[in-house]
Amino acid sequence: MTASSPSSAGSAEPVAPAAPFTPGASGLVEPPTRRESKPPRATSLHLEAGAAVASATPAAQAGAPHVTAPTAYDAVLLSGFGGPEGQEDVMPFLRNVTRGRGVPDERLEEVAHHYRAFGGVSPINQQNRDLRAALAAALAAAGIDLPVYWGNRNWAPYLDDVLAEAARDGVRRMIAIPTSAYSSYSSCRQYREDWADALESADLQQTVQIDKVRQFFSHPGFIRPFIEGVQEGIADAERAGHARAEIEVLFSTHSIPSADADLSGAGMFDGAAGGGYAAQHRAVAEHVMEEAAPGVSWQLVYQSRSGAPSTPWLEPDINDAIESLRSRTAVLVVPIGFVSDHLEVLWDLDREARETAEGAGLWFARAATPGVHLAFVEALVDLVRERAVGRPVGRRANVTPIGPWFDVCRPGCCAKAGSDPRPAIAGVLP
Ligand SMILES: CC1=C(CCC(=O)O)c2cc3nc(cc4[nH]c(cc5[nH]c(cc1n2)c(C)c5CCC(=O)O)c(CCC(=O)O)c4C)C(CCC(=O)O)=C3C
Numbered sequence: 353m354t355a356s357s358p359s360s361a362g363s364a365e366p367v368a369p370a371a372p373f374t375p376g377a378s379g380l381v382e383p384p385t386r387r388e389s390k391p392p393r394a395t396s397l398h399l400e401a402g403a404a405v406a407s408a409t410p411a412a413q414a415g416a417p418h419v420t421a422p423t424a425y426d427a428v429l430l431s432g433f434g435g436p437e438g439q440e441d442v443m444p445f446l447r448n449v450t451r452g453r454g455v456p457d458e459r460l461e462e463v464a465h466h467y468r469a470f471g472g473v474s475p476i477n478q479q480n481r482d483l484r485a486a487l488a489a490a491l492a493a494a495g496i497d498l499p500v501y502w503g504n505r506n507w508a509p510y511l512d513d514v515l516a517e518a519a520r521d522g523v524r525r526m527i528a529i530p531t532s533a534y535s536s537y538s539s540c541r542q543y544r545e546d547w548a549d550a551l552e553s554a555d556l557q558q559t560v561q562i563d564k565v566r567q568f569f570s571h572p573g574f575i576r577p578f579i580e581g582v583q584e585g586i587a588d589a590e591r592a593g594h595a596r597a598e599i600e601v602l603f604s605t606h607s608i609p610s611a612d613a614d615l616s617g618a619g620m621f622d623g624a625a626g627g628g629y630a631a632q633h634r635a636v637a638e639h640v641m642e643e644a645a646p647g648v649s650w651q652l653v654y655q656s657r658s659g660a661p662s663t664p665w666l667e668p669d670i671n672d673a674i675e676s677l678r679s680r681t682a683v684l685v686v687p688i689g690f691v692s693d694h695l696e697v698l699w700d701l702d703r704e705a706r707e708t709a710e711g712a713g714l715w716f717a718r719a720a721t722p723g724v725h726l727a728f729v730e731a732l733v734d735l736v737r738e739r740a741v742g743r744p745v746g747r748r749a750n751v752t753p754i755g756p757w758f759d760v761c762r763p764g765c766c767a768k769a770g771s772d773p774r775p776a777i778a779g780v781l782p
C-alpha cells in the first residue's frame with residue numbers, strides 16, 4: 353500500500369484507477385503565487401512504524417503528513433451532518449443520528465426540545481445550500497470546471513441518493529469535503545464510513561471513487577474568520593468598558609468520549625490529553641490568539657456532551673468553565689469546532705452559555721463561525737486544487753505547527769473506541 357494509491361484502502365475500494373492528470377484541463381493549474389506553508393515542528397509529530405510517506409522533502413522526513421498523486425476529479429461532494437426541516441422530521445432525524453449507539457431516550461427528548469423550539473427546523477441545511485452555491489461560484493471564478501453535489505449523513509438529501517444522481521450524470525471520481533475540520537471518530541472517520549456505506553447502498557462501489565480532502569483545521573482560510581471574530585469581540589468588550597485583563601476567550605468545540613479522543617490523530621499525539629482532536633484545537637486557538645489578541649487569557653472548552661454520565665467525555669464543559677472564572681468581567685466564546693452557526697451553536701452557546709455568563713454577572717459575546725466567509729470558501733477551492741494538481745506537503749497552506757493533515761487517514765486513525773472498524777473510504781487499514 354503506498355501513499356500514492358488512495359484507492360487501495362478499505363473494503364469500499366473503488367477499482368477504477370485514477371487517469372493521469374493533465375495540467376491545464378478543467379482550469380486545474382496552480383495559481384501564480386502560493387502562501388508558503390509553515391514547516392511542521394519535528395517534535396510535534398511522529399509517524400507510526402512503517403507508515404508510508406510519498407515525498408522525501410525535509411518536511412516529510414520530519415514526520416509530515418503524506419500526499420496523494422494528482423487526480424483528475426470530475427465532481428466535488430460537499431457532505432454535511434444534516435438536520436430536520438419541520439417538526440415531524442425531528443424524531444426520525446434523531447434516530448438516524450444515534451442509530452446503533454444506545455443514546456438514552458431522555459437525551460433524545462432533551463435534544464428534540466432544542467429543535468422544537470426552532471419550529472423543528474435546523475438552520476444547517478440552508479447553511480449548506482448556501483455553502484454549496486458559494487463554493488460552486490468560487491470554483492467557477494477560479495476556472496475550475498467541477499460540479500458540486502451536496503449530500504448529508506443524517507437527513508435528506510441523503511448521500512446514497514446524491515451518489516446515484518452523480519453517477520447518472522456520468523461522475524466517476526469525486527473529491528469529498530466534510531463540513532468538519534478536525535480529526536476524531538465523529539468529525540472524520542464517521543464521514544468516511546458513511547461515504548463507504550452510501551457507495552454500497554447505491555451499488556456504486558465498482559463505479560465511483562470517492563477521495564476526501566485533508567482535515568482542514570490548519571488551513572489559514574478556515575482560521576481567518578475566527579481571527580476576525582476575536583478581534584471584533586475584544587474590541588466590543590473594550591468599548592463596553594472591559595479591560596483586556598478582564599476578558600476571557602473561550603474556544604468551544606464539541607465534546608467527545610475521551611476514549612475516542614485518545615484514538616484521534618493516529619497515535620501521533622500519544623499521551624497528550626484529548627489526543628489529536630484536542631491538540632489540533634489547541635494549535636488553532638494558539639494561532640488565533642497570536643494573530644488577534646496576544647496576551648489575552650484563553651482556554652479550550654467543550655460543549656454539547658451527551659452519552660451516559662458514567663462515560664468520560666472531554667472537559668471542561670463550557671458552562672463549568674464560565675462559572676469558575678475569577679477576576680474576569682467578560683467572556684468571548686469562539687466556536688472553533690464548527691463551520692456554521694447551526695443549532696448546537698445557536699442553542700448550546702447563544703442560549704445556554706449566554707445564560708450561564710449572565711447568571712455569573714459577565715458580559716458575553718459569541719464570534720461567528722466561517723459560514724460562507726470568502727476566505728473559507730476559497731480555502732475549500734484550494735483544498736480541491738491541491739489534490740487535483742498533487743501539490744507537495746511543503747507547499748500546502750497551513751498555519752499551525754502540526755502541519756497540513758493527511759490526504760489518506762493513517763492506520764487506525766480516528767477509530768471508534770470499543771468497536772470493530774467499519775469499511776471507510778480514504779483510509780489505510782490497520
Ligand atoms: C465532534 C462532533 C461534531 C463536530 C463535527 C461535525 O460537524 O460533524 C458534531 C456536530 C454536530 N452534531 C449535531 C447534532 C447531534 N449530534 C449528536 C450526537 C453526538 N455528536 C457527537 C460529536 C460531534 N457532533 C457525539 C460524539 C455525539 C454522541 C454520539 C452519537 O450519537 O454520535 C446528536 C444526538 C443527540 C445527542 O446526543 O446530543 C445530535 C442531534 C449537528 C447538527 C446541528 C444542527 O442540526 O444544526 C452537528 C453539526
Ligand SMILES: [Fe+2]
Pocket residue numbers: 606
Ligand atoms: Fe453532534
